[in-house]
Amino acid sequence: MSVIVKNEINNKYYLYIKGSDNAICNLISPENKNTKEFKYIMNKIYEYSKRGLRTLLVGYKELSNQKFMEFDSKYKYLSEDLDENNTQEKIYKSYEEIETDIILLGATAIEDKLQYKVEETINKFINIGIKICMVTGDKLETAKNIAKSCKLIAEDMNLVLVQYNKTKFI
Numbered sequence: 001m002s003v004i005v006k007n008e009i010n011n012k013y014y015l016y017i018k019g020s021d022n023a024i025c026n027l028i029s030p031e032n033k034n035t036k037e038f039k040y041i042m043n044k045i046y047e048y049s050k051r052g053l054r055t056l057l058v059g060y061k062e063l064s065n066q067k068f069m070e071f072d073s074k075y076k077y078l079s080e081d082l083d084e085n086n087t088q089e090k091i092y093k094s095y096e097e098i099e100t101d102i103i104l105l106g107a108t109a110i111e112d113k114l115q116y117k118v119e120e121t122i123n124k125f126i127n128i129g130i131k132i133c134m135v136t137g138d139k140l141e142t143a144k145n146i147a148k149s150c151k152l153i154a155e156d157m158n159l160v161l162v163q164y165n166k167t168k169f170i
Contacts, residue, residue: 048109052145059102
């Protein structure tokens with residue numbers, strides 16, 4: 001998820017972005033990935049996800065006026081082209097083109113508490129034979145910890161993990 005803002009004081013455009021570490025890491029500039037700070041933050045993200053915390057990375061990049069104007073005109077053109085079958089795909093492609101070479105600002109990690117009686121409800125479903133499947137966009141470590149905390153999985157269960165990358169299921 002990103003937003004472009006204009007700083008009225010210096011007349012410059014900035015793209016700010018936040019998202020899962022899996023998504024944002026692919027967008028970080030190579031120079032930024034080789035810093036001690038980046039490695040430190042990624043180690044912390046891993047620690048936090050193992051504890052079941054929801055983690056996000058936050059980054060930014062400065063856009064030249066020309067780069068912003070090119071993106072803005074392309075986006076406006078595509079947004080008005082409602083008859084085109086793959087307009088949404090083209091809009092996403094324009095996002096991908098501008099969301100590159102991000103500089104990492106930092107990370108967040110929050111506890112995501114379960115709603116009231118989730119554990120009991122899931123346990124009742126399992127006990128009466130209802131099959132349950134967990135679908136999530138979380139990191140594997142986070143998903144496992146959440147599934148354990150709500151009693152969806154136990155240590156003695158066999159797990160089937162299906163991962164998806166943009167082109168195929170693994």
